[in-house]
Amino acid sequence: xxxxxxxxxxxxxxxxxxxxxTLNLITAEVRAQAVAEARTGRTVSISRPMPTSPIAAGPFAxxxxxSIGAMQAVLFTGASPRGTAELIMMVPHHPEVTHLDSLVHQxxxxxxxxxxxxxxxxxxxxxxxxxxxxxxxxxxxxxxxxDLAADGPLPEGHGxxxxxxxxxxxxxxxxxxxxxALVLRGGxxxxxxxxxxxxxxxxxxxxxxxxxxxxxYAGDIGDGRPPVDPRVPGPLHRVALARLGMPLIDVADxxxxxxxxxxxxxxxxxxxxxxxxxxxxxxxxxxxxxxx
Numbered sequence: 658x659x660x661x662x663x664x665x666x667x668x669x670x671x672x673x674x675x676x677x678x679t680l681n682l683i684t685a686e687v688r689a690q691a692v693a694e695a696r697t698g699r700t701v702s703i704s705r706p707m708p709t710s711p712i713a714a715g716p717f718a719x720x721x722x723x724s725i726g727a728m729q730a731v732l733f734t735g736a737s738p739r740g741t742a743e744l745i746m747m748v749p750h751h752p753e754v755t756h757l758d759s760l761v762h763q764x765x766x767x768x769x770x771x772x773x774x775x776x777x778x779x780x781x782x783x784x785x786x787x788x789x790x791x792x793x794x795x796x797x798x799x800x801x802x803x804d805l806a807a808d809g810p811l812p813e814g815h816g817x818x819x820x821x822x823x824x825x826x827x828x829x830x831x832x833x834x835x836x837x838a839l840v841l842r843g844g845x846x847x848x849x850x851x852x853x854x855x856x857x858x859x860x861x862x863x864x865x866x867x868x869x870x871x872x873x874y875a876g877d878i879g880d881g882r883p884p885v886d887p888r889v890p891g892p893l894h895r896v897a898l899a900r901l902g903m904p905l906i907d908v909a910d911x912x913x914x915x916x917x918x919x920x921x922x923x924x925x926x927x928x929x930x931x932x933x934x935x936x937x938x939x940x941x942x943x944x945x946x947x948x949x
Contacts, residue, residue: 678902857881
């Protein structure tokens with residue numbers, strides 16, 4: 658990827674040791690304006706349900722294989738327990754788990770955002786820089802649904818461009834503002850489509866998000882499989898996350914959100930993501946919410 662000229666980047670924009678990336682765009686003013694989007698109190702999840710499997714069924718398979726993202730074992734003692742508990746094991750970066758990628762998740766040319774050598778940030782106990790610890794206070798901003806599946810799912814192998822995003826915003830009568838969360842609907846179930854050519858974003862779409870100062874991305878499609886942009890395989894992760902410092906919510910499900918937006922007559926809402934305070938990891942499960 659290093660041979661592609663003029664890749665969009667935020668390295669150095671907020672300092673040489675910045676860990677927040679595009680979350681810096683979500684200022685106090687942006688948050689205050691976003692809260693005004695919550696008018697009726699209606700709440701919609703943008704997450705997939707997370708299936709579980711008994712731990713006794715065996716170890717995790719590779720995340721790309723036909724496997725379950727979480728395993729659960731019920732723990733109790735005695736014939737008449739006074740309470741219940743369980744042990745849960747999970748793989749956050751799994752195609753059935755809606756998860757939030759931290760900035761350390763992608764390594765480009767031996768570096769992580771914003772240009773720090775990977776060997777300087779990794780330890781046996783976790784990461785010193787750009788980990789999920791940055792999400793401790795949650796993410797609250799205005800969310801915008803960009804619905805590319807209003808007339809049906811995107812075609813197999815479609816490469817989403819900036820023009821696609823611009824046209825969808827125009828149809829919805831909305832403009833992206835600095836600090837917004839972009840929630841993209843392509844009409845695909847990633848986990849159930851592993852043998853198909855899944856649509857994905859191109860470098861052009863990532864450049865469009867950079868130009869509009871998008872703060873966070875969530876969608877039911879991502880980089881596509883196989884890659885849809887020969888210039889930069891995986892531009893959402895390799896450019897938006899690694900170079901722009903844009904946290905990504907992978908494997909989201911905006912199906913119910915699209916229905917709610919249609920019923921509410923608008924494509925904007927209060928976007929809230931409050932993941933567990935699981936520090937020093939590269940990703941964490943999350944249940945992002947849209948509040949109308």
